[in-house]
Amino acid sequence: MLLSLTGLWAVWKFHDERKIDHLYTLHSWLGLSCIIFFSLQWATGFWTFWYPGGSRSGRAFLLPWHVFFGVFIYVLAIATSVTGLLEKSIFMQSAKMIGRFSTEAILMNSLGMLLVLLSTLVILAIVSPGTSRIDTYRGSSE
Numbered sequence: 001m002l003l004s005l006t007g008l009w010a011v012w013k014f015h016d017e018r019k020i021d022h023l024y025t026l027h028s029w030l031g032l033s034c035i036i037f038f039s040l041q042w043a044t045g046f047w048t049f050w051y052p053g054g055s056r057s058g059r060a061f062l063l064p065w066h067v068f069f070g071v072f073i074y075v076l077a078i079a080t081s082v083t084g085l086l087e088k089s090i091f092m093q094s095a096k097m098i099g100r101f102s103t104e105a106i107l108m109n110s111l112g113m114l115l116v117l118l119s120t121l122v123i124l125a126i127v128s129p130g131t132s133r134i135d136t137y138r139g140s141s142e
Ligand code: HEM
Pocket: 004, 008, 011, 012, 015, 021, 022, 023, 024, 025, 026, 027, 028, 029, 030, 031, 032, 034, 035, 077, 078, 080, 081, 082, 083, 084, 085, 086, 087, 088
């Protein structure tokens, strides 16, 4: 949370100083939505699961939504980062600061690919049942 707010402050200040419009790209819309959803998720989690803490039934009701929004916000953060890398690379190529196959462009493409690979493994880990849960399903069907 602290890092995302620092990042937002830094990019906002940079836009103000260079007199660049705010929030004109898809990346910036995705990023702002991501920060808003993450803040709501954080505040709701803190309020109900930590302090002052909700009732047992209230927490049981919220848990599946907490899990769903956790995955959703994670995917949104990956999409934001990939579009951020994409637009930065295109901006720099259009300004002739870097070439299409320059080391910088290849580094940014590789970072994007690694983010997609990482998120695929994370989502796989979340949805795969795991041995203990498979045993539970087997037990209940037999
Ligand atoms: C989850 C991660 C990220 C979030 C939440 C995020 C959020 C944002 C937001 C809200 C803005 C708009 C600022 C304004 O309009 O004043 C922005 C701008 C920008 N971001 Fe990101 N960003 C993220 C990752 C990245 C990454 C990985 C890059 C790649 C280097 C990047 C590059 C940029 C650039 C070049 C801008 C200025 C152009 C624009 O407004 O789209 N961002 N970001």
